[in-house]
């Protein structure tokens with residue numbers, strides 16, 4: 001049991017964040033959640049406590065797409081004298097459609113949340129972890145970070161940033177011979193979270209396609225990756241097979257398959 005250890009999960013009140021939180025709570029971690037909607041947090045805390053009665057949880061309602069949000073989270077942690085052992089940058093959303101049509105402000109908001117906030121949170125908490133020479137940052141990217149994703153162009157690009165930044169800084173940590181780790185996780189399309197609805201992707205074929213996964217499978221992959229000190233996790237067993245063989249498939253065929261996946265079905 002990890003008594004006295006603390007995990008900070010952005011977007012912990014729903015979807016992947018909620019499922020991952022359960023693994024950490026069961027292992028004895030104190031949970032710190034930062035999410036957007038207070039009612040969602042309250043409902044999620046009641047649900048978690050009904051499943052794990054002795055879980056220790058604190059929460060902060062905050063819009064993580066605002067420019068000072070990372071500093072606010074960091075100050076909240078410091079004021080309460082918590083020590084974050086594990087930071088999970090999970091909160092995020094996607095926009096769907098032709099780039100010429102999507103509302104620019106909505107996409108800028110997504111870039112603030114998926115890129116700028118992840119960058120700032122990583123920088124702020126990494127500094128403390130380096131000082132102690134311990135800690136893990138888990139950044140949730142996506143399979144859309146692997147190749148061009150038409151109609152998910154800006155979203156895929158935000159996740160490419162998360163993928164590249166996380167893995168590169170993790171390599172720096174190896175050069176520094178640090179015990180701190182950054183693990184990057186790339187889940188496949190998930191059937192059972194709010195992400196689809198929030199991004200108006202309800203009819204997108206990829207969510208009923210070959211390589212879909214669930215928040216529970218992603219959470220299990222994250223937990224197993226964490227305890228095995230992995231650098232990089234492709235989540236969803238079907239996506240892992242596709243990822244391994246993708247290098248053998250010519251680019252034109254890969255993109256033909258991607259175009260099929262982003263079709264909308266009734």
Ligand SMILES: NC(=O)c1ccc[n+]([C@@H]2O[C@H](COP(=O)([O-])OP(=O)(O)OC[C@H]3O[C@@H](n4cnc5c(N)ncnc54)[C@H](OP(=O)(O)O)[C@@H]3O)[C@@H](O)[C@H]2O)c1
Nearest residue numbers: 011014015016035036037064091092142189190193194195
């Ligand atoms: N679902 C997929 O197919 C899929 C695939 C690959 C990667 N991912 C990534 O996985 C992560 C989690 O997604 P999910 O599928 O679990 O989606 P989800 O169920 O919609 O959960 C998103 C979480 O992020 C929080 N959030 C959203 N906007 C926020 C903001 N501005 N400020 C603070 N918190 C905010 C939400 O809080 P509230 O509930 O309070 O609004 C919610 O807790 C995202 O980074 C997503 O890009 C998802």
